[in-house]
Amino acid sequence: MSTAAKILVVDDTPQNVKLLADLLKAKGYEVTAAADGATALAKLAAETPDLVLLDVMMPGLTGYDVCRKIREEPKTALLPVVLVTALDPQQERVKGIEAGADDFLSKPINQAELFARVKSLLRIKRLQDEVKRWNEELEGRVREQVAQLERLSRLKRFFSPQLAELLVSEGEDMLKAHRREVNVAFLDLRGFTAFTERAAPEEVMALLRDYHACLGKLVLSHGGTLERFAGDSVMVFFNDPVPMERPALEAVRMALDAMQSFAPLAAAWAKRGFELALGAGVAQGYATLGAIGFEGRWDYAAIGSVTNLAARLCAEAKGGEVLVCQRTMASVEGDVALEPVGPLQLRGFAQPVPAFCVK
Numbered sequence: 001m002s003t004a005a006k007i008l009v010v011d012d013t014p015q016n017v018k019l020l021a022d023l024l025k026a027k028g029y030e031v032t033a034a035a036d037g038a039t040a041l042a043k044l045a046a047e048t049p050d051l052v053l054l055d056v057m058m059p060g061l062t063g064y065d066v067c068r069k070i071r072e073e074p075k076t077a078l079l080p081v082v083l084v085t086a087l088d089p090q091q092e093r094v095k096g097i098e099a100g101a102d103d104f105l106s107k108p109i110n111q112a113e114l115f116a117r118v119k120s121l122l123r124i125k126r127l128q129d130e131v132k133r134w135n136e137e138l139e140g141r142v143r144e145q146v147a148q149l150e151r152l153s154r155l156k157r158f159f160s161p162q163l164a165e166l167l168v169s170e171g172e173d174m175l176k177a178h179r180r181e182v183n184v185a186f187l188d189l190r191g192f193t194a195f196t197e198r199a200a201p202e203e204v205m206a207l208l209r210d211y212h213a214c215l216g217k218l219v220l221s222h223g224g225t226l227e228r229f230a231g232d233s234v235m236v237f238f239n240d241p242v243p244m245e246r247p248a249l250e251a252v253r254m255a256l257d258a259m260q261s262f263a264p265l266a267a268a269w270a271k272r273g274f275e276l277a278l279g280a281g282v283a284q285g286y287a288t289l290g291a292i293g294f295e296g297r298w299d300y301a302a303i304g305s306v307t308n309l310a311a312r313l314c315a316e317a318k319g320g321e322v323l324v325c326q327r328t329m330a331s332v333e334g335d336v337a338l339e340p341v342g343p344l345q346l347r348g349f350a351q352p353v354p355a356f357c358v359k
Contacts, residue, residue: 005122006030006047010040010066011055011084016107020053023111024118037061041069044076050125051118053105056085056092064099071100078128080121084109177290182237182302183251183282183328184310185224187215187258189232190277190319199274207269207276208232214261222254227301235310237302240289248284248331252358255280255322256336277319283309284327312346313355322358329356 007029009020014035021031032049034040036058044052052070056063063083070076083096086107093104103117189195189211196204208231215234219226223244224236236254238247262278269276285306292301313323329338337359343352 004028004030005050005125006032007118008032008034008040008043008047008049008052010034010037010052010058010063012036012058013055016055016084019109020114023109023114027115029118037063037066040066044070044073044079049079051080051082051121053082053084053118054101056083056087056096064095067096067099067101078125080125082117082121177288179286179288180240181284181286182239182289182306183247183284183331184287184302184307185236185238185251185255185280185282186307186310186314187234187236187255187278187280188314190279191275192232195269195274195276207265210265211262214265215258218254218257218261222250222257224250224254225300228299233311235307237287237289237307240302241300246331248282248328249335251282252322252324252328252332252336255282256358259320259322279314279317279319280322281310281313281315281317281324282322282328283307283313283325284331285309285325308348309346309353312348312353313344316344316346316355317357323355324358326354326356329354 007024009017009024009031010033011017011020012035017033017035021033024031032043032047034043037060040052040054041061043049054063054066061069063085067081067083070079070081080102081100082103082105083092083099083101084105084107085092085096096104102121105114105117195207199207211232212229212234216226219236222238223242224238225240225242227235227237236251238244238251244250258280259278266276266278283306285304287302287304287306289300289302291299293299309325313325317323323341324332324338332338338356339359340354341357342355344355346353
């Protein structure tokens with residue numbers, strides 16, 4: 001045996017203890033002993049034997065008493081216990097089973113029977129230990145998965161779903177600042193300022209709730225990363241943190257779908273006397289991306305001139321229009337119809353900027 005099983009022998013007669021200990025040691029088992037029930041229970045609390053050979057008739061606590069206490073403790077509830085008795089085996093078996101014993105040996109001890117019963121019960125103990133280990137591993141995995149789901153749920157309150165999932169699976173190193181070429185889509189409402197001046201606060205909140213819900217579904221369906229909702233302004237970028245095959249095309253298609261999805265909302269508010277429309281700008285370029293914020297509230301942001309360009313193009317777009325920069329145009333040409341509308345003199349840009357309207 002690679003690791004010797006430990007057997008606790010409990011008997012108030014020293015000769016019996018020595019006999020059992022000598023026999024078991026000769027078979028390679030490790031043996032520890034106790035002369036009464038109280039000592040046996042103390043040893044069980046301090047040590048971890050694999051099996052107990054327990055005399056029935058002892059002063060103080062009997063073998064039945066000890067067996068019952070062994071079964072009451074969660075740590076030893078499944079510990080194999082063999083009752084050793086010189087009394088009528090038929091009567092003692094009933095009492096022993098009621099106390100929780102696993103097996104019985106009659107005095108005088110038959111060596112072959114002793115070894116057979118010990119071997120059998122230790123085999124069962126090993127199987128129980130293996131099942132317990134499997135259960136603990138399974139419980140650990142379940143706890144870990146539950147913790148990940150809880151963490152994912154918390155992260156989704158602040159980050160896009162794909163970013164939250166990456167944070168859980170790959171760790172927070174991915175939040176470190178890095179540069180990547182992205183496509184940024186910027187959308188906001190035409191007529192929103194006039195709307196807020198005339199509408200009740202509850203109406204403004206109702207509009208924003210429906211508007212955000214409409215755009216939020218589109219962002220997810222097109223694989224974009226939502227950077228922020230800021231009143232009626234929405235900024236989404238593509239190709240980070242999840243790389244995409246054609247981020248420019250997804251950005252433009254999301255903007256076009258947004259125009260179509262917003263039309264019923266605009267029509268409903270027009271019936272109430274409010275003229276609203278959606279405009280969008282899409283730009284392509286390199287940005288620095290990573291976590292910004294403070295402990296307890298982090299955002300994942302894209303910083304660079306490409307975000308400013310998308311916002312300025314959006315500001316120039318009329319209701320229902322999607323304006324794109326030249327690099328975006330080059331990436332989607334052939335997939336969507338485009339019409340030049342520039343160059344445009346955009347705030348914050350020294351030179352006029354070529355721009356194209358998606359038809």
